[in-house]
Amino acid sequence: MWCTESKQKVHEVMCSADLANRYVRKIVAKETRGWGDQENAMRRIGSRYGISFWSLNNIRIGRAKTVDAGLFARIRAAYVDVCEEQLRRLQHEIAVEKAINPHVSLEDIESEAETLAALFKAKKDAKA
Numbered sequence: 842m843w844c845t846e847s848k849q850k851v852h853e854v855m856c857s858a859d860l861a862n863r864y865v866r867k868i869v870a871k872e873t874r875g876w877g878d879q880e881n882a883m884r885r886i887g888s889r890y891g892i893s894f895w896s897l898n899n900i901r902i903g904r905a906k907t908v909d910a911g912l913f914a915r916i917r918a919a920y921v922d923v924c925e926e927q928l929r930r931l932q933h934e935i936a937v938e939k940a941i942n943p944h945v946s947l948e949d950i951e952s953e954a955e956t957l958a959a960l961f962k963a964k965k966d967a968k969a
Contacts, residue, residue, distance in 0.1 A: 864920040
């Protein structure tokens with residue numbers, strides 16, 4: 842977005858509750874196994890990442906207007922973990938596709954996935 846008066850780019854600031862809402866919604870969407878599974882998905886997410894069901898639910902439906910820094914860190918870590926899992930699934934699909942169709946070139950996609958995996962590993966190593 843650009844400021845009409847100064848013609849400079851305006852930085853949009855997103856509060857932690859909005860960002861947590863976005864993360865929780867994406868995590869729940871990836872975890873659900875079908876219609877009506879949101880509550881069960883939130884319970885599985887909660888037990889896996891140490892976040893209470895009601896905290897997840899209140900953030901997901903927008904009831905929580907603020908999010909504690911510790912809770913936000915756990916939600917963000919859960920989101921990164923879900924992203925890593927998607928990457929592992931993509932790498933597995935690439936390997937399966939290469940085995941089924943050895944004549945199809947997937948090196949560019951495979952190298953992109955490996956680069957992304959290296960970035961995830963570097964971020965985790967930097968945290969530890």
